[in-house]
Amino acid sequence: MASSSDGNNVLSAFICMMENLAEPWGIKDLQSRHLYMNKAACRYTNTPPTFNVEGELDQDFPALWAECAEDLQEHDRRTEESLERVSVIETHYWNGLDYLTPYISEKFPFFNRDAQCIGTVWNARPLDNLTPAKFINKKKPSVLTTQCNHPDFTDAEMDIIFLILQRMTAKEMANIYSLSVKTVENRIYSIYQKAGVHSLRQFEEFCENTHLGNYIPGRLIQKGIHFI
Numbered sequence: 001m002a003s004s005s006d007g008n009n010v011l012s013a014f015i016c017m018m019e020n021l022a023e024p025w026g027i028k029d030l031q032s033r034h035l036y037m038n039k040a041a042c043r044y045t046n047t048p049p050t051f052n053v054e055g056e057l058d059q060d061f062p063a064l065w066a067e068c069a070e071d072l073q074e075h076d077r078r079t080e081e082s083l084e085r086v087s088v089i090e091t092h093y094w095n096g097l098d099y100l101t102p103y104i105s106e107k108f109p110f111f112n113r114d115a116q117c118i119g120t121v122w123n124a125r126p127l128d129n130l131t132p133a134k135f136i137n138k139k140k141p142s143v144l145t146t147q148c149n150h151p152d153f154t155d156a157e158m159d160i161i162f163l164i165l166q167r168m169t170a171k172e173m174a175n176i177y178s179l180s181v182k183t184v185e186n187r188i189y190s191i192y193q194k195a196g197v198h199s200l201r202q203f204e205e206f207c208e209n210t211h212l213g214n215y216i217p218g219r220l221i222q223k224g225i226h227f228i
Helices: 004-018 039-044 064-082 132-136 155-165 170-177 181-195 200-210
Strands: 025-028 034-037 086-092 101-111 117-126 224-227
Touching (some): 004 025, 004 034, 025 039, 064 086, 064 101, 064 117, 064 224, 155 170, 155 181, 155 200, 170 181, 181 200
Antiparallel strands (some): 025 117, 086 101, 086 224, 101 117
């Protein structure tokens, strides 16, 4: 049986790592109570400086996104049960902005020295179209748009293309659409054939040249939590 001091040591190690990171990072316990958020996470969630996050549930926060508490806690449960990373796209008025912005949020189980899951670690990053091809060519992310009428691809294929460019696996895509991994792999193969490419890197270059990389499915910029 793990001691409480063992869990505290693990928690302290995570906090030391996250304290000076520029991206939002936080820690929650198995009851979905917040244990820690770094400065970037407090800005991201627009949490007032006077509000002590320790021990609070999502619904207790004095912020608009608290309305998504049920889905956020479902994210916790899926992470704890799978013992693997679970990703969502969460769209809300993040950073105190007055317009909706989509972020990718990932939660990871964290363990004590006895390999027992004792909570979740989460982070968030903006959802953009910065692909490796753009990075290598020193190009900045472009403005995302919900409008992209390409004659060779259907709307359903455009959704898959967006997920491909986010470097999501066939398994993650299959989870989104409740399909088999094989079905998703076949769709990806068909898309590659239409584009005349044979690899992800070639496809990213194709999307860069045809501006397909600027497309984002409209459903992902609707307020709420979308499991990946």
